[in-house]
């Protein structure tokens with residue numbers, strides 16, 4: 716693919732941000748890592764001092780912020796690759812209640828919703844495909860690439876066990 720002004724600007728920008736040649740190549744698409752390196756040399760950009768380091772200080776707070784930025788970025792790129800199935804609202808049982816540890820059955824989505832320590836904690840409860848723990852929406856949420864796993868709740872088995880323990884105690 717030809718290097719038009721726009722792509723050269725993008726290359727310069729990504730290079731200045733400290734991305735590696737292969738990262739730039741995959742971001743831009745249509746170019747190989749070698750093509751990126753070659754262009755960088757021709758543009759005289761190769762004298763980059765060091766990979767861009769966070770400008771922020773070293774206090775733990777700003778570090779957290781940085782991690783979040785990375786996650787947000789990761790989420791965006793993941794979302795652009797895979798369309799998210801439509802949101803599924805939690806199932807409401809015939810009794811009018813939401814699905815709890817007591818009413819959760821094998822074929823229901825075990826995605827935990829809310830704070831397990833609170834009374835309104837429940838499970839998604841929508842029907843899950845045979846042999847699968849989650850409905851299609853939550854299966855999609857559960858099997859995100861590693862970057863998104865921080866957003867995932869605790870495994871349902873553990874939540875159920877904790878809830879059962881609490882019930883036994885009260």
Ligand SMILES: [Zn+2]
Nearest residue numbers: 824839850853
């Ligand atoms: Zn679900």
